[in-house]
Amino acid sequence: MTRSLTADELVDATTEELATYLRSGAINTRALAESLDYEGLDIDDWARLKRIHFCLSEDVHEFIAKLPERVRRIKTENQRQHVNTQGEVRGSINWSGTLRTWADTGYADRSRFVCDTPYTEYDIAENRVLKRLLWHIHRTVTTDLRGVKYDWRRQYWTGNQIDRFDRLYKHNVHLNRIAAGQQITVTDQDLTAARRSRLDLYTDAYELLDRYQRLQADRFDPDITKLLTETLIIPASEPTLFELFCIFRILRYLNDETTGVQLHPIAGETTALAQLETDDRRIEVYHDQNGAIDFHETLNPEIVPEHSTFRRYQDALVDYTDALRGLTGAEKDPVLYRGRPDIVIEIYDTSSSNDELVAVLIGEVKYSSRAQTFRQGLEELATYRRFAHYDGYIVDNPNVPITSLLITNGYSTDGIADDITHLNGGDLRTADVAVLRSFATNLLTSTPTIGS
Template identity: 35%
Template sequence: MDRAELIDSVAEDLFAYVMHGTMPETHVAEQIKPNGLDERFEDFDALVDLHFILKPEVIDFVEALPHRIRSIKTQTKNVSTASRGEIDGRIDWESTMTTRASSAPGDRSLFVCDTRHESYDVDENVVLKRLLSLIYTTLDDAEYYLKQEYDWVTDRWQENLELVDRMRDLFERNVHVTRIRAPERYEPTDRMLQRADGARNEIYREAAALLRDHQASRRGDVDAIRTLLADTAITPGDEETLFELYVLFQYVNAIEDHKDGDATVSTIQTDRQEVARIESEDGSDVVLYHDNSGRDDISFITHPREKAESDLTRSERIYHETQKITNRYFKDSDFQVRSNRPDVIVLEIQRDDQYEYLVTEVKNSIGRRTIRNGITETLEYLAFLRRDDQLVYEEETPFGTGWNGVLVVQDMEEQDTASLHEQETIRILQASELDTAIPELLERVL
């Protein structure tokens, strides 16, 4: 499964689950934020804002601002003021006589004058001010990171760091910008954006287009999310995270289908470890954990000494089973290593006081060595999986029934491998097999 396919699938599921509030935005934001950012950018909206200012179109807009801002639109308004002893502007005799008669009879020093003032309070300027405010605020939050040597920072920010200072100075001190009122929370309205869309001045048309793109990303528009995930400025350099999210969503989809409408995905609070909780009418709950689940309960051990299989300890049997599974799964000796970053998804089934588990390790690889490591890690997770500090599986069956552990790897189109039912102890699934294999796994554990 290539990057484009992963992005399409994950974007659809992000829209379906995360943007509708049934899966924590913070969890997904934490997964896809660029390396080095602090916790402020684990808020999805903040991450969207960061992605926004990294867009080439936004940088182009900022670079051209100093010259274009001088041509922004104003309108002239007549302001009527009453004063005594001085005349400022054109005397409005009708209003003067009316005011004298009603408030100061006989006072010949009172005049009402019309004065022409230049006003920046037009719809197009409100659109522009909202965009400038968004860029200004996000640059202020991200300035430190823009100055670092991170791969995800566009070269144009790093090579032109004074652009940040120019933007700040323009927003805070430029006479044209400061005279535009601050938009209300609900502004710009659709009517304001439409006026900017149809403006003669290009600065307004571009501002409206950029704001619409930003609003679409904030709303969770599928195409906007797809663009966000596809942009290397916002995702990690490899495809590991996208692959993990793809597998995670495959589980959620399969569980909903398995329950055949008798289950609902419940909204998860952001301070919970759970990624998703699926509640069934029969009283059983399925809870999905990802990445940070049970790490304190997982142990890693040394290579066992040579012993008879019957004499192996729980820890030693992991390596024995690893070798056996690897030899059984691969039917030729070709291999290719791509990556070896581990991750884990834990599916917990709660029924009355009974618990069942499905532990899934994800490897974005087709390499034999990487997959072998994944087998070892999956066995370790199973062997040392604990609930309330108690081992889940007994000494006689430390890896469960053979259907409690899964290793998901990338598609191996030219590799001859064992089928799902030919495998033992754990199941190795390729990405393209998940649609059909996960439902069968669920039949075994639910």
């Protein structure tokens, strides 16, 4: 019996693949943000998602936990400012300034003094770095995370921790004497001063702010990919992770097993998760959450089916939409069918001026080893194949071959089917999967041999 991937194995495998593609810059991060399934968050903004990952990291958590004690020893500079006084002395008298003031008034008023008054300066380089960092963290945990009621958020930030940090940030007498975080512009000189500080408060603040800036700039250095993958995986659902893992492994075979193909950074506003190119081919990879393909067929009440069963089904759909409209006011057309494949890979011939679609892969992924789930996926995939060639959903030309893959997590099959190939997720972890190696080799021809 084929062994299923465990949750821990899935996390490790997906982390490894994700780190590779993030560092290469070959993954569309906008599409990735939509694909990651977080409970309680409706986020398709990659920059915002990265801020959340940053605040979920253990280093940030430890920094905020130590902040109440550390901020008591915040660094300041003693300065003196010239103050004109009337009838009083504040600090030491600046006699040269005072004598000039008396001379300007003809020595008529000797109760006026110029004093060198001491004051404590908080607006120094190290504190600007600190306050800017704290502003990034504060706006994220109070705006993006506080309202999330799911267990994964409490694992990182409990309600009490958020409230304590909120009070400290808003009301601490030392932090309040530093400029507002959103108004601070941190310079390279500020960062250097914090990096060279003898206080851990500032060296740690420098490291975190530097990491945050590189993260937002999509500089996927090893520590950045480590941060992302450590926090990226935990809140996501295992079925979504399994889908991404399958996509990444197929990408690896496409990239490694096909001569001349290379992953290319995504440009423009495409919803493709990844794109590969050769001299005369372009391969676009879509995931369910961001794919443009959506099979959607509405009912035409004027067409009456001949078969009595189909007529009853049509009547039931009309009754449903009428009842929905009456009870809720919602206007909704009767829908005969709606579905979307988990994976779609489109191969275009770019050798001519008009890119021509020459092959398509449709994939359905089921994170299950149950026979019932396997049969459900098989039925869905068979339906997708029929719709793909119909009415221009994917393929206008009926001669364009469609490859169909059903991937499950541990379900075993012994036979073969003419139109659909079944794979197991566990098989994708091995170094050589013959069916995928052959699939990758044949994808760049107009007549793939697998499932076509």
